[in-house]
Amino acid sequence: MEQAATITEEHTVLGAIKAYVEKNPESTNTQLFSFLALLSAYLPKSYLLKSECKKILGSPDPIDERPPFEERMKPFIALINLSGNAECRCSLHAGTAQKALELLAELGFTRSEIVQNFIRLNFEYYRPHVVEYVKDLLTKRKISKKKKEQFSRLITDIKNKENPHNTVSVLETASDIFDQNPTFPQTIARLYYQSKTPDYDQAKWWALEAIERAPHNSYVADTLGQICKNRLIEADTDDVICMADEAFEAFKDVEEKAEWETGPGTKHAVSNSKSFNNRGRFGFIQVAKIAFERYPDSQKQSLIQNKQTKVEENFVFFEWYLTYSTPDMKTLEPWYFWKDVALCYKHYAKSSSADSTSFAGLLDLLNHGLQMSKGRRAGFNEVRKEVSELEKIQDVLKRSYEANPDSVDDAQRYILSNIILSNMEPDSAHITQMTELKKIISRFLKTDVGRRRPEFYLLVLLLFWPEQNQNVILDLEMYATYMERAFEKKEHAKYLRGRYLLPLFFxxxxxxxxxxxxxxxxxxxxxxxxxxxxxxxxxxxxxxxxxxxxxxxxxxxxxxxxxxxxxxxxxxxxxxxxxxxxxxxxxxxxxxxxxxxxxxxxxxxxxxxxxxxxxxxxxxxxxxxxxxxxxxxxxxxxxxxxxxxxxxxxxxxxx
Known part of the structure; x- marks a missing residue:
């Protein structure tokens, strides 16, 4: 492998490059160097094959193909790394590439100009990875611990170091050349609606163009929903109802498309995604919350009547979705996620999310008051539940079960309330004996065999798991199998795919x-x-x-x-x-x-x-x-x- 110039030589080489570029601004080797600098600065692992570089340089002498590549690339060659055997790869050190870009900018070669020239290359003659470089340069966003960046690093630099118009121009060029790719028009749409002075009409036009290119992709459709939601926030009072209807419709489309998407590798899928796209459901929640806060008082009751059922459905969804899983082992949903869900639910259902006694709500009760609980992270004044509060909940659920002894849901919640209470106060007199709880759930074991929800089989395994040195009195293997199958067959596998499943009990x-x-x-x-x-x-x-x-x-x-x-x-x-x-x-x-x-x-x-x-x-x-x-x-x-x-x-x- 041939190494580029050392740090001590770098200053001298850059000086020689400056003098050369000033005299030869339009030469093909200057252009090639600008491409390598751009790629290496923003995609450190990228490269161009020497054969690809030669195509950019153009034909050498037709007789003996001289001078050789290294000679034609003087004085730039001192900064170029040449690696590989059969197919030599050309690149720059990332730090050197950044300095080279700054130098080229001083000489009038802007990032937007360089990338536009690179986009206009005839990619028919290049390997697929070069096309991927274009997509990554313009659309790949960095994901930090806190959030995903709005735009790619190159687009952000063009926007800040040059002007927003140049970013749009670059992306429009890419959109014209790669006319089947939805990501470029989608990014243009986001540029328009996320600017300091949003142009929602232009944003909507480009969002619809992206949807036309990927009609079944829920993530592409989400951009239109975000545009409509932001437009609703800024809408005049007279336009709120119309803008809300448009936003509701946009997120309905996102949700419907997400429902048809399946995991990677699924045969005959309309569209694939590693994880379920929850933005349609969450977008609905956000729009419903904004609409409630902005609707005229005379229209608010009508809004509640029309949207309450859907709000409650989505609350139930996100309650178990966030109780059972997180995006990954190290990441939680943004702090505002549960805040918007809980506040919207309170607006429409007139109930507090903290008082929920659904199965997932009960599981979450003991999290209340913890620093990393959903409520505390959302900024709610959520405190730890007292034993007396859990005992009251258990009493209510006991009466509910006794009034409906054939209800599996009531039985499950009553049993779980005992397990939750036992975790808080093992000696509570309110706790029902284990033998009684086993009798309750045993009544349902012979009906709908293998067809119940995973929550049911979770309780079966918890109740019948033996003590130390005890024999197993129930076929735990079978019920563990039922639980796994229920997870796969019910909505859990579909909606929780790609997410980290939280351990609920140890x-x-x-x-x-x-x-x-x-x-x-x-x-x-x-x-x-x-x-x-x-x-x-x-x-x-x-x-x-x-x-x-x-x-x-x-x-x-x-x-x-x-x-x-x-x-x-x-x-x-x-x-x-x-x-x-x-x-x-x-x-x-x-x-x-x-x-x-x-x-x-x-x-x-x-x-x-x-x-x-x-x-x-x-x-x-x-x-x-x-x-x-x-x-x-x-x-x-x-x-x-x-x-x-x-x-x-x-x-x-x-x-």
Whole structure:
């Protein structure tokens, strides 16, 4: 690999380049250098093949193809990295590229001019990755911890260092050349409506152009919804009703398209997306909230009558959606997300979200008051629930169940209220005996077999999970399978795809209902310990003291070198005198004497095993229960992975 100039040589080389460009501003090697500088500055891993560079330079001498590439690229060649063997790649160091761009700008070569010239290249003769560079330069937005940037870094720089008109001009050029791509007109639309002086008419025109190019894509359709929503915010009083109707219609279109989108790789899908696009539903909530706040008083009651049912449906959706999952393990929804949902619900339903006793609402009760709870992050004055409040809720749900003993929903909520109360106060006299709760849910086990919602099977597994040294009296494998199938068949898999499923309960060292530890207890410890990273919770001894380790076994003995190199990601989890099959994530390696611990939890999809390294040396007297002679069992050990990994249990009878 040929290295570019060192830092000490760089200043001299840039001086020579400046002198050359001033004399040869239109030469093809100057143009090629500007392309390489632009690409390397904004896409550090990008490159052009030497063969592609030669096409930009144009034909050399037709007889002997001289002078060679290196000669033709003087004085720029000193800054160009040449790498690769069969196909030489040309690029600049990112820092050098940035300096080169600044120099070119001083000489009159603006970023917008360079990228427009690059866009106008005849891409028929270039590899597909070069076309992708154009898309990334103009539309790829950086995602920070707090938010996703409005525009790509190049577009932002053109907007700030030059002027907004140039950004539109660049994108219009790209839109004309790549006339099937919806992202360029979509970005133009966002430029128009997000500017300091929005032009909503132009924004709408370009948004509709993007939709025409991708008629089934909900994310493209969302741009029109955002335009209509922002227009509603700024609308004159006389135009509010009309603008609201337009915004409602736009987000309805987004929601309908999102419903037809499926996960990547699905056959015969109208459109694919890694995760469900919730912007149609959330956009409706935002528009409904804005409309309520802006509608004339004389029209407000009509608005409530027309939209209340839809608002309540979306509240229920987001309540379980946010209780069961987060965008990923490290990310939460923006602070305003739940705020808008809860305030809109209060406007239309005249009820507080904090008083919800739905299944998801009950699960969320113990989160109230935590710093990272939905309510606290939304800025609400949300406090921790008192034991007396939970006892009142349990009493209300008990009476509701007794009045409707055939209602599965009432039975589920009553049972869950006992588990929640037990987490707050295990000795509460209001808690119903475990035997009675088992009788209640057993009444429903023989009807709609395998066809109920995952919430039902979650309660079955929680109630019938055996104590230490007890035998299993119910086929837990079967109900774990039912739970997973219910997750896949009901709306959960569709709407929660691509998201991190939160563990709702962990298996603890207590007995009865008290053996199930609500996730809020772990979260409270993390907050009290002032541990910024949730993954570090497994380093806190207090959490280890609270949870009960379970035992796992390998499904397969690794006999061949190939199996040892690529072990199957499967284990058995011992449950009483039974075993449930589990799949593992990460690089797995089985060792008989493992220092890892395995903790059992439950997501809305089913059982989940957390594999962690103890904060201190494992006590040899530590109880590991569930199988006979555990000291002779093989244990699962994972090498070279983060402190926390998880495995989803797939309940099958044979390994």
């Amino acid at each position: 298996l603890g060292k207590g007995s009865g209902l008290s053996k199930w530890i609500h996730k809020s207890k772990l979260d409270a410890i993390v907050e009290n310990q002032d541990v910024g990273n949730q993954r570090k919770k497994w380093e806190i001894p207090k959490i280890h003291d609270m949870l009960l380790p379970v035992m796992v076994e390998p499904c397969h003995s690794l006999t061949t070198p190939q199996e040892q190199q690529n072990p199957k990601k499967e284990v058995f989890v011992c449950v009483g005198d039974k075993k449930i099959k589990a799949t593992t994530e990460g690089k797995a390696e089985v060792q008989i004497d493992s220092s890892n611990r395995f903790y059992l939890g439950f997501t809305i999809r089913g059982p989940i095993v957390f594999k962690v390294k103890p904060p201190h040396k494992t006590d040899s007297s530590q109880t590991r229960w569930g199988c006979d002679k555990p000291q002779n069992r093989n244990r699962m050990y994972v090498d070279n992975v983060p402190a926390l990994e998880h495995t989803s249990l797939i309940s099958q009878s044979k390994c």
